[in-house]
Amino acid sequence: MRADVAQNWSETPVDELVRLSLEVTMLQARVTDLVGRIDADGWFEDAGYLSTAALLRDRVGVSATEASRQVGEARALRHHAGIAEAYSSAQIDRPRVAILLAASRVAPEAFDRDTRLLVDTVSGLSMKDSCRALDYWKQAADQSAAEFDAERSHARRRLHASVTLGGMVRIDGELDPAGGQTVLTALRSLTDPLQLDPDDTCTPAQRRADALVDICADHLTHTNTAVTGAFRPQVSVIVALEALEGGAAQPCEFDDGVVITPETARRIACDSSISRVIVRGESETLDVGRATRTVPAALRKALIIRDRHCRFAGCERPHRWCDAHHLQHWADGGSTNLDNLILLCRRHHRAVHEGRAELPRLE
Ligand SMILES: [Zn+2]
Ligand SMILES: [Zn+2]
Known part of the structure; x- marks a missing residue:
């Protein structure tokens, strides 16, 4: 003993x-x-x-x-x-x-x-x-x-959001009980473990972060409020056409000066209806209308009817949380028509661009 x-x-x-x-x-x-x-x-x-x-x-x-x-x-x-x-x-x-x-x-x-x-x-x-x-x-x-x-x-409610070194955005705050419940309910609706892909290896904190981004992107894409002039507020990217075509060390940044990688710019530019893309060469500003390829509303509707949800294998996130991905990027000469477009949720859109994940086969 x-x-x-x-x-x-x-x-x-x-x-x-x-x-x-x-x-x-x-x-x-x-x-x-x-x-x-x-x-x-x-x-x-x-x-x-x-x-x-x-x-x-x-x-x-x-x-x-x-x-x-x-x-x-x-x-x-x-x-x-x-x-x-x-x-x-x-x-x-x-x-x-x-x-x-x-x-x-x-x-x-x-x-x-x-x-x-x-x-x-x-x-x-x-x-x-x-x-x-x-x-x-x-x-x-x-x-x-x-x-x-x-x-x-x-x-006492407050929310601070600021860009830190390296372009990461730090968020910190406190909400009153009712406002807090609204936010928690919204975040939970997108992080419900039952809706998740079983192979998903994200941590709960990463899922909440993704959910917050999805909710904000959804707001920018689908609401008719918060209109400034005739335009909805959109994420603006300033990017050289050469960068979208695969060139390195070309201007590639958000309009507040935060630098992004060319592949991230390609993803954001891929569905131009989500982000306003301003394209310019090293010395001249190209015509925005000529340089960007937007997915018109009617085409997006047709795409939603065909795909219904994210087309990545095993993922069923609804179209509301999806981008229209160009199978062949418009910067590489791909056309913006139904045959060249596919719905991908933002996580898988990112996986396909930055993560070089393999695309699902269209039947
Ligand atoms: Zn894409
Ligand atoms: Zn997906």
Whole structure:
């Protein structure tokens, strides 16, 4: 028998995990209590700091955000002995402390009255159900304050999208619950595992990224809104005809200067109804109308009736998410007619161009 087993003969790894987790919570509660005392009794000044947050950053090494979170929580807990007590005995953990404190700010008087009940409620529920219970409590306690609280969440919505080095686009943001659900539902509708090709090796994160691009491309292709003048906003590519014909080191970029490879330009130019392609030589700008080959609406309709969905082997993504691919690129002299066109979803259109994947046979 191993020594550790002999010493803790009744404790399994699961028991140990549960015990340690409770101990961690109690230690966190103790840290928060100390932060509150250092803050309230001015110990940070004795230690030579202007604020408790500054002390935490310097002596404990936490980030500025974490330091102000800790101080905010410690100050709030000094006014909520009921929560502090439940925290120090590990009846509730730190995330539950945070949502209880948030609820207390919405309807302070009702919260003081209901503290015991709310602590007991959230200690027995999952985190998700705890949030729901508190949301209902907020509405019951103070309808207008709950609405104000929801408004405040709504006001926090934000989305940042910026081009980073190398032309990658970084997206970061936060949405209110209703807006967020709309986005999640839309993304899920395109990432449903049941609809996926079994050979698909993409990660869930890659699938969500593809879904977002598809949704935006669909918007640019199919909506009649957001019209600027007579034109729908389209992705613009500035590309030399020589590059489309296979020449290297020719101008090949988006209109904001992000450089792309000639093959990517060939793919984007392949279905010109999706992207406005401006073609120019090294010194002269070629006539846009002469240089591009658009797929007219009637021809696209005929193509959709014939193909119905992506024609890549095993893929059934509907036509709405497909490009019209030229079997022989128009830049190589291929014609824009039904015999030379095939529907490919954007992933497979990319696989065929950049990935040099083999095309399916047309029967
Ligand atoms: Zn193509
Ligand atoms: Zn496909």
